[in-house]
Amino acid sequence: MTENEIAEYLRAHPEFIAKHIDLLNAHHNAEKGGVPDRKVISLSDRQIPQLQQKIRSLENKVDAFLENGRRNEAIWGALLSSSLALFKITREDVSPATISSTLRTHLNIEECRIFMLSDNQEYASEEENIFANFIMSIDKPKCLIEAPEEIKHFSRSWMLASSAYIPLSAKGSVGVLIFSSSDAQKFDPNIDTQFLERVGHIVSTAIDNACAFQNESFTQHE
Template identity: 30%
Template sequence: MTTRRVEEDRGPAEIIAEDAVAEYLAAHPEFFERHPDLVAELRVPHAAGQAVSLIEHQVGVLRGQLRTERRRLVQLIARARNFEALSVRLHDLSLRLIAAQDPEQVEAVLREALCRQFDTEAVTLKLFPLESDDSDSDPKVAAFIQFLDRERSLCGPLDPEHNGILFGEQGGAIGSAALIPIRMDGRSGVLAIGSHDRGRFGTDMGTDLLDRLGEIVSQKLRTLHRIDG
């Protein structure tokens, strides 16, 4: 398409606007030094017949890389904001746990806060007396014995048996869960957080905040146990 044909396709207002831009750039050649990000968006033709010039190809590749990096930056910012929001909620929960006077209050605080602030439907805290003589015959202990040796939390869907043991009548509606190991003197257990959404707790989900929550709850329960003892 010739330059004259292009000019014929444009309206008078557009031609005047482009002329004004051209005049401004001619009068301010340092414009792109002050706005280097605009350079990556420019399309500068290179006469190469029907072939694409190497420079034009390189510029196209760089533009694609820039778009990819921008998307990654947006994703990282979104994750950082989400992590910050979760950290604030964990801090608030920690303060409420400090004020709890007994294990029953600890579980009540966890259930109310995790369901409300973390958008879940079920929370349960189960502790198992592993040093008891009949611990090996307890089906609840047997079902979670391998998990109790874990150092980190576990996320994902559970089978019906484990859902039933942890969440009782709610177990049938739980699509995914986070299992957080709890450690205290002479006992071990699990803090289970369940959601109807199968994608809420995925197997590839990061567990740093969940692990911190487990440490906080474990320490609180140890403190209460020593006071009672």
């Protein structure tokens, strides 16, 4: 039989295909380069899900990038507003309390304490001497979950779930700025401390300009 005769027969007898559907499936697999009676997945069927997964992964990365950008914008905006507020404090009004209050307001910090040590300062107790050594050991910002043993004597009433310790320096004195939060993740030890370092520089400048901290050691400030 010729191809035309076969085609005419199939058109005249459509039930033939229904009775022998396996012949049609074998033909379909052969067109895909497969072998009859063997399940075949086309290249496009394999690639499309992979491409979709890559697209979702890229979308997630873009979303994370945008979220980080928004977070950084908020952080540096808060730093700018707190800096302007600190530099507006007059020499007569500057104090650990006013600086702490300004930082809590603009940086959304629950607890903020400033401790300064002047040169040749004498300490009334062993606890104060230990605390002084701790302050002088802070040479760069760091974040901790547990309060160091050296300062627990001074921080039991206000130390929260996580804290940041930022070195300060002014004319004739050194100190530490301590932030504390009830959020254990806020001052996670693994966070980038660049922002905290900038805060330390700004607060140190405010202190230095005011020259008002010569006798403010070991005082907890609200």
